[in-house]
Amino acid sequence: MSMTPEQFVEAIGTGNIIHNSGDLFGDHLRAVQRVLKEWGEDEELQLAGLFHSIYGTEGFQDFQLSFDRRGDIKKLIGQRAEFCAFCNCVMDRTALDATLSDGPGKHSIHARPDVAGGAHIPLTDSQFSDLITVHLADWLEQVQREAAKVNERHGWMKPGDAWGYRRQAYRSMAEMLGGKALECYESVFAHETEQTKHISQDFTPKLAAPVVPKIYVQ
Template identity: 75%
Template sequence: MDIFALSPEEFVEKIGTGTIVHNSGDLFGDHLRAVQRVLKEWNYGKDLELAGLFHSIYGTEGFQDFQLSLNRRDDVKRLIGERAEFCAYCNCVMDRVTLDATLSAPAGKHKIMARPDVGGHEIALTDQQFEDLITVHLADWLEQVEREAAKINKRHGWLNKGDAWGYRRSAYQRMAELLGGPAQETYKTVFAREPQSSRHISQAYTPKLQSWSGRR
């Protein structure tokens, strides 16, 4: 397959994302395209739209049922550009607690850590890279949280319907505040629909997941 003869959307489909069910219950490819659409609606530009399309292409701390090999980073860079690929890469490999921690860091001091299973290394972020990352990360969650909250997901510790609303609640709220504009408005709109019965729930961590063996 000559991937450079494909559009980014065609590439995502060709590598099999349409055969994998995402955490939210949709097909993985449908979720990727939906996050891309959210970012288009927010008018953050083509780079972040493509980062949204590829936001979990290498697998993430919260979703490992599909993992394009990190050995293919150069291919992805050539396909979508370095800015979009770096954002997607960070979203995939980061230990999310380190993203939540750096939300309070001053300008010029943002950094995250990769998870131990993908190297455990520090990744320093420019202010633009930090903004890119929280924009895509927030769009990803807002696109799916209502579907997640409508069901039980034992892998994430959500044993009752509605539990997903509390996942890293304060971190997502802070991301929305930092971004402002359409991202914050979407956050307010989505979370205004949360029932009162779950608004006390707060889960600050991401449980460890079992990797899928079918790496590409």
């Protein structure tokens, strides 16, 4: 019998990897899927949330499913969901932040040189909306846990520093999406104290070597 997407995520070992936020990687993936369900997003986008960092991202590289498996993932969750997850994984996040101010029909990102040679990736308006929805849900699901601790690999040297990570970009995404996404953003960031609201980190630091070896699942 074929696996469900949820069973696949478990079978490839995500329950054995610690995510940046301190939770197990698999638990974080399922939590992002739940956030999108709570926002009323359709099943395809919920599945994009479940797979949002399956190939590794600029901010999390301790687990990387081989790109050779993209065809399998498309069959499992659909082309729309897989493309969204793929973009979230390979993109240079500064490119996403830069295109937030572009008008309809003009959105694009580029991949990081280390994973896809810096390839230019044009996005339709619906693909852009999908990407910022999943990307925002990912951060809102974990930022409180990140902000409660130190993460030297990301340059967050004291508790609270994580609140400032790409602060304006995430705020812009929430305002663009509105509705449940904006409500969630405001609810999460209501937990930030005045002492950290001046912090702003507009870049994603180059990650140091992982504490444990990366896992590339074929």
